[in-house]
Amino acid sequence: MPNGMLLRSLFIATISSNRFLLIPSLNLLTFLAKPNRSFLFNVDRNPVLHYILKKTFYNQFCAGETLRETGACVKHFRDLGFKGFILTYAKELVMETPAKASTGLKPGVEVKEAKVANTHDKYIEDWRVGTLQTLDQIGNGDILALKTTGAGPTVTTAFTTGALPPKQMLDALEEVATECQNRGIRIIVDAESQAFQHGIGTTTLHLMRKFNRNGKALIWNTYQAYLKRTPAVLAEHLDAAAKHGFTLGLKVVRGAYILSDPRSLIHDSKEDTDAAYNAIAQGALRHHIGDFGASRPFPDVDLLLASHNRDSLLGAHRLHQQRLAAGLPTVQVTYAQLHGMSDDVSFSLLQERGVDGEAPDVYKCSTWGSMGECLGYLVRRAVENRDAVLRTRDELVALRREVGRRLFSS
Numbered sequence: 001m002p003n004g005m006l007l008r009s010l011f012i013a014t015i016s017s018n019r020f021l022l023i024p025s026l027n028l029l030t031f032l033a034k035p036n037r038s039f040l041f042n043v044d045r046n047p048v049l050h051y052i053l054k055k056t057f058y059n060q061f062c063a064g065e066t067l068r069e070t071g072a073c074v075k076h077f078r079d080l081g082f083k084g085f086i087l088t089y090a091k092e093l094v095m096e097t098p099a100k101a102s103t104g105l106k107p108g109v110e111v112k113e114a115k116v117a118n119t120h121d122k123y124i125e126d127w128r129v130g131t132l133q134t135l136d137q138i139g140n141g142d143i144l145a146l147k148t149t150g151a152g153p154t155v156t157t158a159f160t161t162g163a164l165p166p167k168q169m170l171d172a173l174e175e176v177a178t179e180c181q182n183r184g185i186r187i188i189v190d191a192e193s194q195a196f197q198h199g200i201g202t203t204t205l206h207l208m209r210k211f212n213r214n215g216k217a218l219i220w221n222t223y224q225a226y227l228k229r230t231p232a233v234l235a236e237h238l239d240a241a242a243k244h245g246f247t248l249g250l251k252v253v254r255g256a257y258i259l260s261d262p263r264s265l266i267h268d269s270k271e272d273t274d275a276a277y278n279a280i281a282q283g284a285l286r287h288h289i290g291d292f293g294a295s296r297p298f299p300d301v302d303l304l305l306a307s308h309n310r311d312s313l314l315g316a317h318r319l320h321q322q323r324l325a326a327g328l329p330t331v332q333v334t335y336a337q338l339h340g341m342s343d344d345v346s347f348s349l350l351q352e353r354g355v356d357g358e359a360p361d362v363y364k365c366s367t368w369g370s371m372g373e374c375l376g377y378l379v380r381r382a383v384e385n386r387d388a389v390l391r392t393r394d395e396l397v398a399l400r401r402e403v404g405r406r407l408f409s410s
């Protein structure tokens with residue numbers, strides 16, 4: 001890690017681990033992220049504001065505002081020893097008020113394409129172009145992460161009813177998936193607010209059924225372990241994978257929308273969320289989730305553990321290695337952390353050696369887009385840091401130790 005990046009990480013970790021600094025920063029970011037700000041508070045138009053945010057929060061957590069900046073960031077992380085890079089285009093829906101939860105269709109309900117006029121939708125077209133541009137900045141072995149709400153109101157309206165998006169969006173998704181298949185790039189579909197998640201999950205299932213053939217996942221769906229209903233959704237998707245013979249791309253996260261989503265849908269405590277996360281991760285590694293792997297065969301699963309939680313990740317890695325060493329059935333597993341967060345955890349994983357003598361597959365995940373487009377993403381990172389006081393303190397200690405070591409050795 002270059003010195004400049006180390007010092008910036010130390011600066012951000014100092015803010016993140018101190019409530020008196022973090023809360024005002026979070027409030028400021030939330031204020032700036034509201035749409036239609038006047039010139040003074042418009043991060044894309046006010047050059048002074050833009051400069052300050054760029055040199056601090058933006059560069060810490062985001063890959064770049066232009067293709068050139070983003071390409072340089074992707075190369076930089078490859079040079080640091082990561083297996084590859086996960087890149088997403090930041091454009092997403094910014095909500096003025098917390099999203100209302102979808103009433104949600106019952107599992108198994110047949111879904112139909114949204115009833116919207118099949119005219120050419122500019123938002124979907126912009127999203128398609130932005131996504132294909134993102135694809136041009138990564139290469140073989142990398143991963144493209146998709147935030148589907150960025151495709152605008154016709155798509156989000158469909159998602160709120162649990163339906164598939166309009167045909168123009170499905171065509172765009174299939175075009176992107178085919179392009180990725182040809183270039184050796186895999187795809188993550190991000191989980192978003194609960195208002196849209198039922199439709200997003202339905203759409204991803206539709207894509208996985210088509211593209212996750214030949215025993216490998218081209219596409220991963222994201223499962224938010226903090227939701228009480230996730231085990232039921234996962235059982236439904238495992239059932240679909242078993243019945244239709246495709247590989248389930250199982251990306252597990254804890255969940256990033258605790259501020260805006262209805263609290264009643266989310267586990268009551270952090271401990272319950274941790275237990276739920278570990279149960280899914282370890283269940284997949286043991287080939288045993290609910291009935292699957294007991295009274296029913298376990299379908300093909302490709303696991304991606306997206307987290308900064310050292311215990312969850314190192315625990316999963318050790319279990320995986322134990323099973324491989326004992327010749328027991330297990331799944332393929334990939335690990336990912338966000339750009340600018342928990343580098344100590346990423347590098348700890350990279351230093352592990354498996355039964356084959358190789359380091360595990362670890363990816364860094366970042367987002368690109370204009371400052372304005374990235375603000376919603378930056379707010380979520382600040383909220384996460386606010387809620388992960390212990391983790392950010394550990395990070396701060398690790399960063400201070402490294403700065404001290406470099407000063408001493410020079």
Ligand SMILES: Cc1cc2nc3c(=O)[nH]c(=O)nc-3n(C[C@H](O)[C@H](O)[C@H](O)COP(=O)(O)OP(=O)(O)OC[C@H]3O[C@@H](n4cnc5c(N)ncnc54)[C@H](O)[C@@H]3O)c2cc1C
Nearest residue numbers: 190191253254255256269270273306307308336337338365
């Ligand atoms: C590569 C990558 C991709 C990601 N993609 C997505 C995505 O598509 N969608 C998405 O929603 N998130 C995504 N996230 C963010 C993720 O959901 C978490 O918010 C973030 O990683 C923090 O959780 P953690 O596993 O790192 O661990 P920790 O820091 O140990 O856990 C923090 C998390 O625990 C949960 N939590 C905290 N307090 C409570 C409480 N009182 N009750 C219940 N639960 C609580 C919250 O989910 C919180 O974010 C992604 C993260 C990574 C690393």
